[in-house]
Every structure is written in structure tokens, then in C-alpha cells.
Amino acid sequence: MLNAGRNLCKSKVHKHASFSPFALHHHTPIPSKSQALTFTTTHPKAQSRRQPYKPSSRIPSAKRHIPPPTTSSQTPPAATQSSPPPVATSSALDPSSTTLPPPLTLPDRPPGTPWYKYYFSVGRTLLKFYKTGLLALFANRKILFQAPLRPHLLSANARKALLAGEITRAQYVFIKRVKADLLKVPVFAVLLLVCGEFTALLVPFVGAIVPKVVWLPVQWERARRKAKERRERAGKKVGYARKEAGGGEVKGLDFSYFPKSREGVERGEHWNEMVVNGVRFNAWPGLWDPLVYLKLLPGATLLKRLENRADELRLDDRAIARDGGAKEISVEEVKLCLDARGTDVRGMEESEMKAILGRFIEKNREEHKKKRHEGGTKGEPWGSKV
Known part of the structure; x- marks a missing residue:
């Protein structure tokens, strides 16, 4: 019995000898490196830790397309052109x-x-x-x-x-x-x-x-209408009537900027003329007019403002004569010039406006030369163009 049991155990061990680790290693092939890499990356946890190798999508520098340089004859696209x-x-x-x-x-x-x-x-x-x-x-x-x-x-x-x-x-x-x-x-x-x-x-x-x-255009129209009404009202208030440069007539009009002496105004002379010229050339605000008509403002203050305004207009006349003359100025600019000189430009033609501006420049150039000859005005002479 004892011997029979031993023989049975030996037969079982011999029967299962093919399942030993050595037998498994002998019959199972070893996976290659690429196969092992593929196997490990299929696991969800391993996929989160390691990603499979992907070739770079960049083009090698040797194969990149380099555009040709832009020559002076080529024009850049309109989108890249900057406005002047x-x-x-x-x-x-x-x-x-x-x-x-x-x-x-x-x-x-x-x-x-x-x-x-x-x-x-x-x-x-x-x-x-x-x-x-x-x-x-x-x-x-x-x-x-x-x-x-x-x-x-x-x-x-x-x-x-x-x-x-x-x-x-x-x-x-x-x-x-x-x-x-x-x-x-x-x-x-x-x-x-x-x-x-x-x-x-x-x-x-x-x-x-x-x-x-x-x-707005209505503002320009309103301002010119109000300015003309103000000039007419000033002439009636002080009882001094003066022709205005306009209406198609140029010859015989007064184009000066009040060339009167300060001493005469301080003595009470030329008051009415000073008031009319101050209103005409907008030497002071329109709100001052009622006080001016009643002589409640000092004449020295009004005269100083009129002289400063006249100097500005003379300077503009001189610059226009030097830089091309009244004939070369644009239509919009000649309108603004005559607005500043107390002239109603509504309904005037371009040639008529430029002729009136030319008369202003000519008149005050003569006065400038006269004062410069007498030693009262310094500076360079005016240009020759009118």
C-alpha cells in the first residue's frame, strides 16, 4: 500500500511537469519593443501617463517655402497701405x-x-x-x-x-x-x-x-444775417451812415480799418466812426453795443480793442499779398476773409468777392507804406501781389 501510494504521487508529478515555469518560458515568445509599447499604452491608466509617439508636424527648415523678396516695382496689397x-x-x-x-x-x-x-x-x-x-x-x-x-x-x-x-x-x-x-x-x-x-x-x-x-450751413447763414443787421443798427444808433463793401460796387468804397489817431478819439472826435468800425469788424462782443451807444464804456478801451482788431486784419492782408494774392485764395477762404472785414457775402460771385478783398489789401498796403515812410510802422515791406 505504501509503495502503491508513492508510485501514484510520482505519476502525477510527472504528468504536470509540462506546466512548470521553465516550460512556460520555453514555449511563450517574448514580445518585441514596439509590441510591448503598444501593449502598455492600451491600458487606460498607462494611456493617461504616457502618450504614444507622434511624428512632428513641422516642416524641416530646409523644406520651408520662403517667399521672394519684394522689389520696388511690386506694390504692397491695399490692406497694408497706410493712409496719408x-x-x-x-x-x-x-x-x-x-x-x-x-x-x-x-x-x-x-x-x-x-x-x-x-x-x-x-x-x-x-x-x-x-x-x-x-x-x-x-x-x-x-x-x-x-x-x-x-x-x-x-x-x-x-x-x-x-x-x-x-x-x-x-x-x-x-x-x-x-x-x-x-x-x-x-x-x-x-x-x-x-x-x-x-x-x-x-x-x-x-x-x-x-x-x-x-x-451747420444754417448757422453760417444766421451769423451773416445777424452781423449785417448789427452793422445797420449801429449806423442808425450813432447817426453815421457808411457804405458797405458789397452789392456789386467796388469803386469809391472805404476799405480802411479806421486809420484815425488816438489823440483825436480821446478828445471826443471820430466817436461815431469808431463805434461803426468797431461793430463792423467785430472788435467787441455784441452784448456791449447798448452800453457803447450810451457812451457808458470808456473810449480808450473801445479804441484799444479796435486797434488790435485792425492790426490782425492788416497782418492778414499782408500775408495774403505775400503768399499769392487774393486771386489765388479759395472760395471758402475768401468768404471767411470778407466775413471778418464786415462784408455781406451772400449772393456774391467768386470774382466779385476776390475783387473786394483785393481792394482791402491794396488800400491798407498804401497806408502801411505811408506810415512806414513816416517812421510809424516797422517791419518789412509788403509783397507785390494783390
Whole structure:
């Protein structure tokens, strides 16, 4: 029995000998490196720890496509072309058109359109008009603080530079207009933010706070009509009638800027003429007129303001004569010149306006030469062009 049991155990051990570790190692092939890598990455935990190798998508530097260099004959695309920078002048006489109001075209009202829709579209058009004008003003401000205009921002420096020929008439006017409009921007910006599309309903009555770069055509018309009425009222109040340069007549009109002596005015002479000339050339605000008519303001103060205003106009006449003459100035500029000289330009032709401006320049050039000959005026002589 004992021997039979031992023989049975030996037979079982011999039967299962093929399942030993050595037998498994002998019959199972060893996976290659790539197979093992693929096997390990298929496990979800192993996939989160190690990612399979991916070839780079970059193109080798030797195979990259390098575009040919751009020659001078090739034109860059329109998207990369920068717009030309704004300029301060368009000629020696005319400042940039950005100092004037931008073009304004109001929409038409189609038949059957409700009135509120039409006026809303008009309001949006006017709002765009104001935005364009203010953006142009801010662009001009950048030019103002750049060379060659930056050293001449002060009025005294600009005047000296104009007399010395360092700047042109156009640059001088550019400085004056931009500075005057910038002072009105804060108050007008508040009005524009509060009223929005309805700003155009108020600006005709508050023109003093509106920059002229965003004046509407109705404002220019209203200002010229009011100025003429003021001149006529001043002549009636003081009992001094004077012909105005306009109406198609040029010959025989008075084109001087009050060349009377200070001593005569202080003695009480030429008072009426001083008042009429001060109103004509806008030497003082219109609110002063009732006090002036009653002689409640000192004559020395009024005369000083009139002399300063006359000096500005004489300086402009001299600059126009030097930089090309009245015949070379643009239509819009000649209108503004005659507005400053107390002349109603409504209904005038271009040739007529330029002829009147030429007479102003000629008259005051003669007075300048006369005073310079007498030793009362210093500086270089005027140009020869009128």
C-alpha cells in the first residue's frame, strides 16, 4: 500500500511537469519593443501617463517655402497701405479743409414715410456730421503739437514767425482756428452727450459754444444775417451812415480799418466812426453795443480793442499779398476773409468777392507804406501781389 501510494504521487508529478515555469518560458515568445509599447499604452491608466509617439508636424527648415523678396516695382496689397497723414495746409494761402465743416447731405423724405422716422434719420446724419468734425479737430490738434507748428503756439510767437516769413499764412490761420475750436470742445461735448440727435435743434441759438468746424450751413447763414443787421443798427444808433463793401460796387468804397489817431478819439472826435468800425469788424462782443451807444464804456478801451482788431486784419492782408494774392485764395477762404472785414457775402460771385478783398489789401498796403515812410510802422515791406 505504501509503495502503491508513492508510485501514484510520482505519476502525477510527472504528468504536470509540462506546466512548470521553465516550460512556460520555453514555449511563450517574448514580445518585441514596439509590441510591448503598444501593449502598455492600451491600458487606460498607462494611456493617461504616457502618450504614444507622434511624428512632428513641422516642416524641416530646409523644406520651408520662403517667399521672394519684394522689389520696388511690386506694390504692397491695399490692406497694408497706410493712409496719408493729415496736413495743416493745402496751399500757402489756404489752411487744410479739415478746419472747415465736413460736407453735409441730409436724407430725402420718401413719400409715405412717417415724420418721426424721417427726423430720426436726419438726427443720425447730423450726429455723424458732428463726429466727423470733432475727429478732424482732434487730428488737427496732433498736428498743432508737432513740428514745425509747435514752437509757434503762442499768439505772439506765431505773429513774429508770420512777419519773419518762417510760417505761411495758411499755417498761421491753421493755428488760430484749431486753438479757438479746442477751447469750445468741453462745453459742446457735454451738450452733445446730453442731447444726442437733438443737438441740431439747439446749436443755432448757442453758436458761441459750438466749434466752427461743426457749424451747420444754417448757422453760417444766421451769423451773416445777424452781423449785417448789427452793422445797420449801429449806423442808425450813432447817426453815421457808411457804405458797405458789397452789392456789386467796388469803386469809391472805404476799405480802411479806421486809420484815425488816438489823440483825436480821446478828445471826443471820430466817436461815431469808431463805434461803426468797431461793430463792423467785430472788435467787441455784441452784448456791449447798448452800453457803447450810451457812451457808458470808456473810449480808450473801445479804441484799444479796435486797434488790435485792425492790426490782425492788416497782418492778414499782408500775408495774403505775400503768399499769392487774393486771386489765388479759395472760395471758402475768401468768404471767411470778407466775413471778418464786415462784408455781406451772400449772393456774391467768386470774382466779385476776390475783387473786394483785393481792394482791402491794396488800400491798407498804401497806408502801411505811408506810415512806414513816416517812421510809424516797422517791419518789412509788403509783397507785390494783390
